[in-house]
Amino acid sequence: MITLSKANGQAEPLILQHKPPLGRRFRLEFKKNAIVYVFLIPILAHFLVFQIFPLAFSFVLTFMDWPIIGSPKYVGLANWSYFFQDEIAWKAIWNTVLFSVYYILPTMGMGLGLALLVNFGVKASGFFKSLYFLPVVTSFVIISGIWAWLFKGTEYGMINYILSWIGIDTQLFFSDSKQALPVLAALSVFKVSGSTMVYYYAGLKSIPSHLYEAAKIDGASKWRTFWRVTFPLLLPIHFYVAIITTIGSFQIFDSAYLITGGGPNYATTTLVYYLYEEGFTGLRLGYASVLAYILFFIIFAISLVQRKYLGKDVHY
Amino acid sequence: MTVSMKKNVFVYLMLMILGIIFFFPFAMMILGSLQKVERATADPLFWIPTNPTLYNFSYIMNQSSFVQWIKNSLVITIVPVLAQIFFGAVLGYIFAKKKFPGREFVFWTMMAVVMVPGQLLIIPKYVMFSQFGWINTYASIIVPELWAIMGVFLVRQFMMTIPKDLEEAAYMDGAGDFTIFFRIMLPLAKPAIATIGTFAFISCWNDLFTPLIFMTSEDMFPITVGLASILTKEGNFGVEMAGSAISFVPTFLIFIFFQRYFTEGIAMTGLKS
Numbered sequence: 001m002i003t004l005s006k007a008n009g010q011a012e013p014l015i016l017q018h019k020p021p022l023g024r025r026f027r028l029e030f031k032k033n034a035i036v037y038v039f040l041i042p043i044l045a046h047f048l049v050f051q052i053f054p055l056a057f058s059f060v061l062t063f064m065d066w067p068i069i070g071s072p073k074y075v076g077l078a079n080w081s082y083f084f085q086d087e088i089a090w091k092a093i094w095n096t097v098l099f100s101v102y103y104i105l106p107t108m109g110m111g112l113g114l115a116l117l118v119n120f121g122v123k124a125s126g127f128f129k130s131l132y133f134l135p136v137v138t139s140f141v142i143i144s145g146i147w148a149w150l151f152k153g154t155e156y157g158m159i160n161y162i163l164s165w166i167g168i169d170t171q172l173f174f175s176d177s178k179q180a181l182p183v184l185a186a187l188s189v190f191k192v193s194g195s196t197m198v199y200y201y202a203g204l205k206s207i208p209s210h211l212y213e214a215a216k217i218d219g220a221s222k223w224r225t226f227w228r229v230t231f232p233l234l235l236p237i238h239f240y241v242a243i244i245t246t247i248g249s250f251q252i253f254d255s256a257y258l259i260t261g262g263g264p265n266y267a268t269t270t271l272v273y274y275l276y277e278e279g280f281t282g283l284r285l286g287y288a289s290v291l292a293y294i295l296f297f298i299i300f301a302i303s304l305v306q307r308k309y310l311g312k313d314v315h316y
Numbered sequence: 317m318t319v320s321m322k323k324n325v326f327v328y329l330m331l332m333i334l335g336i337i338f339f340f341p342f343a344m345m346i347l348g349s350l351q352k353v354e355r356a357t358a359d360p361l362f363w364i365p366t367n368p369t370l371y372n373f374s375y376i377m378n379q380s381s382f383v384q385w386i387k388n389s390l391v392i393t394i395v396p397v398l399a400q401i402f403f404g405a406v407l408g409y410i411f412a413k414k415k416f417p418g419r420e421f422v423f424w425t426m427m428a429v430v431m432v433p434g435q436l437l438i439i440p441k442y443v444m445f446s447q448f449g450w451i452n453t454y455a456s457i458i459v460p461e462l463w464a465i466m467g468v469f470l471v472r473q474f475m476m477t478i479p480k481d482l483e484e485a486a487y488m489d490g491a492g493d494f495t496i497f498f499r500i501m502l503p504l505a506k507p508a509i510a511t512i513g514t515f516a517f518i519s520c521w522n523d524l525f526t527p528l529i530f531m532t533s534e535d536m537f538p539i540t541v542g543l544a545s546i547l548t549k550e551g552n553f554g555v556e557m558a559g560s561a562i563s564f565v566p567t568f569l570i571f572i573f574f575q576r577y578f579t580e581g582i583a584m585t586g587l588k589s
Contacts, residue, residue, distance in 0.1 A: 034493040036414050039406045043463060044422070050460045051429050054440035061440060068446055114334065120327045128331045130575060132338050137571050137578065139522035141540045142560040145547050146341040149348075149363070158344070161360030190338070198579050251433060254524050258544055272435050280529050285439055292436035303431055 061289040068283060079290045089291065091266055092274040095181060099270060100249040102185035107245050108238070110189060111196025118197070119204045129201070133194035140191070140254035147187045148174070148259050174260050177267035184255045184268055192248065196241050203237035204230070243306040247299055271295055345564070348557035349373065363553065372558035382559065384535050385542035389563075391454055392527070392538055393520040396461040400516040401509050403463035408471020408508070409501050413483060423472070426465045438529060445530060456530035457538075461520065467512035470581070474508040475501060511581035514574040521567060539563040 030037065062080065065073040083089055118129045135143060150158045153172040160170045174180050207230065215225040253272040256262060262269035262277065269277075271291065279288025344363050349372050351365035376382050411423045441460065442451075450456040478501070486496050502509075524540040531537055537545065543559050571578070 031492045032487070033414060033416065035406060035497055036410055036416055036493075039403070040410055040422075043403065043407060046462065047426060047429075050441070051432075051437065054437045054444065055429070055432055057440040057443070058436055061443070066443060068443075117327060117330055117334070120324075122324055122327050122331070125331065128335050129579075130571075131335050133575070133579065134342065134571065135338065137518050137522075137567050138342075138564065139524070139540055139567070141522075141524055141543045141547070142345065142564055143341065145543065145556050145560050146345055148547070149553060150341065150344070156358055156360050156362070158360050158363075190341075194338075201579075251435065253435075257524075257528075258547055261548070275435055276525075276529075279439055280442070285443065289436075289439050292433070292439055295433055296436050299433055300431065 058289050058292065061286050062293060064286045066285045068285075075286065079287045082287060083290050083294070088266060088269065089274060089294075092269045092271045092291075093294070095267065095269055096250055096252070096271045099181055099185055099188075099252055100246060102182050103188050103249050103252075104242065104245045106185075106189045107192050107196055108241050110193040111241065112200045112234075114193060114197040115200035115204055118201060129197070132197055135191045136194040138191070141258060143187060143191055144255050144258040147183075147255070151183050175264055177264045180260050180264060180268045184252075184259065187255050187259075188249070188252065192245065196245065199237050199241050200234065203234045207233050239306070243302060246302050250295060250298055250302075271298075345557045345560050348553055349561045351554050353552070353554045363557075372554040373562070376555055376558050376562070381534055381537070382542065385537050385539045386562070388454075388531075388536060389521060389538040389540070392457040393517060395454075395458045396520050397513055397516045399458075399462040400464050400467050401513050404467030404471050404512045405502055405505055405509055406497065407463065407468040408475055408505065409497055411468060412472045412475035412478075413480075413501070423468075427469065430465055434525070438526065442529060450530070452531055452533050452536045457527055461516075464512075464516065467516070470511055471505055471508045474505055478504055507577070507580075510574060511577040514570055514577045515581055517570050518567065518578075 063074060063076060065075045065078075114129075114132050118125045118132075151173040152158070152160070153170070153175045154160065155164070155170045157170075157173070159173070163169075163171065171179060173183050211229055211233070212225065215229050220228065251272055252270050253276065256268045256270050256273045257276065260268040262273050272295065275288050275291040275295065278284050278291060347365055348363035350368040350370070351363060352367070352369050352371045353362055411419060441456075445451055445456045448455075450459075482500060483496050486500055491499070522540060523538075524544060527538045527541050528544070531541060534542075534545070539559075540563070543556070543563060546556055546559060
């Protein structure tokens with residue numbers, strides 16, 4: 001270390017004097033990292049106010065009776081214990097699970113089928129790929145509006161008209177508590193298949209062609225090649241698509257709100273629809289928060305599954 | 317006929333059949349909007365126009381509230397789209413290239429909060445916004461949507477592939493942080509930015525749940541809530557379809573011009589489904 005002798009003979013490390021003055025250092029640091037200070041700090045504040053605080057506050061809300069007008073009241077575990085005896089809440093969870101059953105596998109199968117078809121690469125397959133994707137960008141409101149007319153439960157409904165060609169009697173669809181949920185699930189299959197198609201298409205493109213050639217040399221039929229080569233190699237995509245469609249199915253709301261209003265006889269009251277009714281029609285915000293936490297726990301559990309299995313990569 | 321020709325015929329046939337099924341609802345919307353029907357008549361094919369007319373369109377455009385709904389939708393879509401593009405780019409740059417203590421912690425905390433469903437946060441937000449006096453204002457929709465971590469993630473992934481030498485050379489030449497960002501990084505990140513923009517547009521324009529809760533007076537409805545209010549009343553088919561068709565136009569234009577970014581973006585991150 002270089003030292004500087006002073007008149008009194010004491011040595012002081014020169015290194016301090018090599019450093020520019022504080023003001024200049026700030027300027028240099030600012031010049032290098034200005035963008036961090038100018039933008040990250042406000043965004044962090046925004047993150048705390050609009051995401052972290054509401055997250056904490058929603059937990060507090062589950063212990064409160066919180067009317068919009070008037071003063072909030074602490075009710076302890078009353079909202080939570082009410083949930084465990086609330087038959088409609090359990091019915092709503094059951095409906096949501098049923099919806100997932102009707103929705104997940106058809107969406108995955110449809111997406112894979114569309115991807116395989118498009119992947120043949122015949123002329124105009126790009127056009128068809130866009131066409132299949134179109135419902136993904138269309139709002140639930142538009143599709144629900146059309147769906148309600150397509151599946152009108154009278155003999156003048158379009159689907160009933162088509163069914164009559166093959167001798168099937170007029171179905172009630174949305175007015176029948178057994179049919180309403182599957183018909184809503186069909187709407188979601190129609191709306192979402194285009195995006196699962198895109199995942200599968202990307203997956204198909206990433207399978208190296210030498211594997212197909214090897215299968216061909218071994219004399220494997222197309223059918224066998226698909227089940228023995230293509231399908232297993234798509235495993236990471238199957239997992240990913242399964243997880244996102246499951247999470248999506250637990251959040252289903254729009255079509256139930258727009259077409260059936262949760263009915264008939266609570267047959268299409270899904271978890272989020274019930275949360276909406278309790279929170280924003282009944283203004284029981286505390287109880288709605290409990291329902292939201294139940295939704296959160298379910299989605300969290302699904303994401304844990306994803307983390308466990310998606311971490312594993314498949315090697316070709 | 318050779319085997320491969322037979323196969324092609326089969327593929328085309330399947331593509332066509334599925335294409336007709338996927339297009340059918342849209343055809344019903346477009347044709348139905350051109351048919352003047354007071355009530356659904358006793359005919360399953362009532363939606364095929366016998367006498368094509370733009371009556372439904374002029375009827376709905378003359379409803380003052382409908383035009384207002386479109387305006388509201390434009391406001392609560394365009395502002396978040398521009399803001400999300402900007403903040404997505406800036407924060408993506410910061411998290412990819414800048415070094416500061418706690419960078420990874422902050423980023424992954426933000427990413428983790430994405431797992432919290434929006435339906436959970438909307439209840440406390442409703443209480444907060446009632447206190448702020450934000451119910452029935454654009455702020456309730458726009459302010460929480462000013463940036464989105466998935467967009468940040470997209471740009472971050474993209475910028476991490478840009479070699480470090482580029483910015484270091486610029487810094488040596490005396491360029492400040494802002495210059496480096498705006499002159500070098502931003503132009504390079506265009507594809508990621510286009511993806512953020514298209515996703516933000518579609519999710520804001522199509523959102524029903526959030527405005528359904530925060531916008532309670534009819535003149536503040538966006539088009540989704542407005543159409544929903546027409547649908548849930550026992551409706552006039554032609555007018556419903558005309559309204560749907562109009563609200564579909566911006567989506568369709570975005571889709572036509574930016575389709576590539578949708579499919580790439582979906583494959584990259586799986587934003588929303």
